[in-house]
Amino acid sequence: MNAADSVLAADAVSVRRGDQSILDELSLSIPAGSRTLVRGPSGSGKTTLFSILGLLDTPDEGHVLVDGTDASSLSERRRARLRRDAIGFVFQDFQLVPDLTARENALLPQTHGGERDPDWVDELLETLAVADRADRYPATLSGGEKQRVAIARALANRPDVVLADEPTGQLDPETTERVTGLLLDVHDSADTALVTISHDPSLASLFERTVTLRNGQLSETSSA
Numbered sequence: 460m461n462a463a464d465s466v467l468a469a470d471a472v473s474v475r476r477g478d479q480s481i482l483d484e485l486s487l488s489i490p491a492g493s494r495t496l497v498r499g500p501s502g503s504g505k506t507t508l509f510s511i512l513g514l515l516d517t518p519d520e521g522h523v524l525v526d527g528t529d530a531s532s533l534s535e536r537r538r539a540r541l542r543r544d545a546i547g548f549v550f551q552d553f554q555l556v557p558d559l560t561a562r563e564n565a566l567l568p569q570t571h572g573g574e575r576d577p578d579w580v581d582e583l584l585e586t587l588a589v590a591d592r593a594d595r596y597p598a599t600l601s602g603g604e605k606q607r608v609a610i611a612r613a614l615a616n617r618p619d620v621v622l623a624d625e626p627t628g629q630l631d632p633e634t635t636e637r638v639t640g641l642l643l644d645v646h647d648s649a650d651t652a653l654v655t656i657s658h659d660p661s662l663a664s665l666f667e668r669t670v671t672l673r674n675g676q677l678s679e680t681s682s683a
């Protein structure tokens with residue numbers, strides 16, 4: 460697939476930290492509505508790759524294209540708008556705002572200029588089985604509940620693509636299966652592409668494509 464036809468693409472992206480090369484002319488295309496699992500040893504650069512793909516960081520070399528637009532050609536303001544409208548992010552450590560309730564956290568992408576659709580957010584909280592926690596603050600939620608609120612927030616703007624960094628890392632196997640199922644249901648109904656980092660081998664069969672990051676490069680295994 461041509462990078463310009465993807466909802467999200469990295470084109471020959473390199474990232475260095477000090478004298479360490481983390482990503483080495485790495486390319487990746489994410490087609491609309493696709494499901495990609497990203498694996499790789501600890502420290503191989505998966506989170507770094509996500510921060511580049513999610514426009515939270517810029518590469519030392521190469522380009523990131525969102526819906527065919529080269530993010531490096533945009534002003535910081537337009538890049539932030541593109542990030543808000545096109546990309547949902549589930550952070551490894553959730554990054555919920557402590558003095559906002561679960562519902563307010565999930566609504567954040569909409570209160571920051573996105574299209575307002577609180578009914579959709581309430582539906583997401585319901586689907587993710589945290590609607591009864593909507594008025595609680597993050598400090599009073601379990602790890603798994605925080606994770607589900609973070610997933611609702613990532614989907615609030617119906618993004619073209621969701622980047623989820625270990626979205627089931629805090630969950631027991633049964634809840635992992637449920638949350639993954641819900642993530643995939645929402646992905647199916649909203650036609651959102653899903654890119655997920657996970658070490659959990661049981662997830663591979665749910666993704667049509669698995670890519671493995673090693674030595675700054677990606678290798679691909681088709682699991683379809």
Ligand SMILES: Nc1ncnc2c1ncn2[C@@H]1O[C@H](COP(=O)(O)OP(=O)(O)OP(=O)(O)O)[C@@H](O)[C@H]1O
Pocket residue numbers: 476477481499500501502503504505506507508
């Ligand atoms: N800001 C930074 N400064 C220096 N080195 C960094 C920085 N951020 C990450 N690194 C290094 O980059 C490498 C890749 O880190 P990254 O967090 O992307 O790996 P990862 O594959 O997500 O790891 P894990 O599976 O353990 O979460 C590591 O060696 C890490 O120490």
